[in-house]
Amino acid sequence: MKVFITGASGFIGTQVVHELLAAGHEVVALARSDVAQAKVEKISSKVAVLRGDLTDVDILKKGASESDGVVHLGFVQNFSKFEECCQIDYKATIAMLDVLEGTDKPFIYTSGTIKLDGKVTIETDQRDPKEPSTRGKTETLALGYKDRGVRVTTVRLPLVHGEGDHGFVPLIFGITRTKGFSAYIEEGSNKFPAVHVNDAAVLYRLVLEKGQAGHAYHAAAEGILTAKDFAEAIGKSLNVPVESITQDKVMGHFGFLGIFFGFDQPTSSEITREELQWDPKGVTLFEDINTDFYRNSTSTF
Structure with a gap:
């Protein structure tokens, strides 16, 4: 499978790239700078690079449309302008999903376990519609593309170490x-x-290969x-x-x-483990x- 990845040069993204290559997949990595490009090229000469960032909607559409699946890990890390970063993520996510409509290709959205609080959360729990952050609303909207011909899923990350x-x-x-x-x-x-980064990377691969449209998966290993x-x-x-x-x-x-x-x-990951045979070992x-x-x-x- 030819996989387009945003955030490929990041802490989690680099391990996902390693995992996908080891499983025989091709990787096309979005790189916003020379530094980011050097990081992904250092992983393997087999990684193809598409230059651009999460505000380059046309580049994102190109990467998504020319691949067999998408792993969306990228997010602008500026917590002083968190809602602005969420809006960038929203526009990037919808742009990629729109070009995948009707293709039945996999698209993995990355979210978190934060804001799913107060009780033991399971994978079928949905975001609170009153949640003020656009990030949670983007996850809900993205999962809705299962009815528009995209095998869309989300991986909810806990503390990754x-x-x-x-x-x-x-x-x-x-x-x-x-x-x-x-x-x-x-x-x-x-x-x-919490989850070790290597276990999180394995889960992304499993979700890409076997995840069911409209499902959320929890990377809660510990x-x-x-x-x-x-x-x-x-x-x-x-x-x-x-x-x-x-x-x-x-x-x-x-x-x-x-x-x-x-x-x-x-947070529970019981459904994730059973459905995908995810067995964290980190x-x-x-x-x-x-x-x-x-x-x-x-x-x-």
Whole structure:
């Protein structure tokens, strides 16, 4: 299968490219810059590059229409303009889906487990129509293309970890070093799932090959983790104290990450595992936290 991938030069995207190539698929990678192009070309000389970014609607349509399937991983990482980034994602997603209409080709949208909070969420749970972020609304709209002749699916990602990570976990490590202690909010009882990046990449391949139109799949590989357990593991790794902070101090301590750190999002992947025979085997988040990579990590965000 010839697969068009956005976000191919990113932390998760590079592993998805590796996984698809190993399974015998061809890859066409969207690259917004010389740096991004060099990253994907370093993976393999077999990767074809299509230059452009997520605002280049014509390029996105070209990549989607000339491929046998699409994996949409790209997202502009500017949290100071989050809703603007969501709008870019919305327009990019609809542009690619429109050219796939009536083809029965696979299209994977990437979403998250955040905002599916407050109870153990399963794959058949839908987004809250009152959710203010355009990201959730885009997922709902995208899945609706199953009725327009696209084998559209979504992969909902939890906290993704592994070597090469430059996101949530390295940012928390950086904050912990700066503040001198590892923090959690109130009782720290809010829960979240996690997955090793290699296991997430395998799931993308399985969804591409076997995913059913209109279905959501959960990349929740590990048991439900509490924020307190997470903070204690980082404190132990960096040999610093662990403390609870009150709700009024969250944004001052965590910055923009405070928006996400307090969500309660216990998530099940039972349907995903059974339907696709997904069997995650990567190391756990707690094992990763104790590696030199994370102890010495910094983030580009």
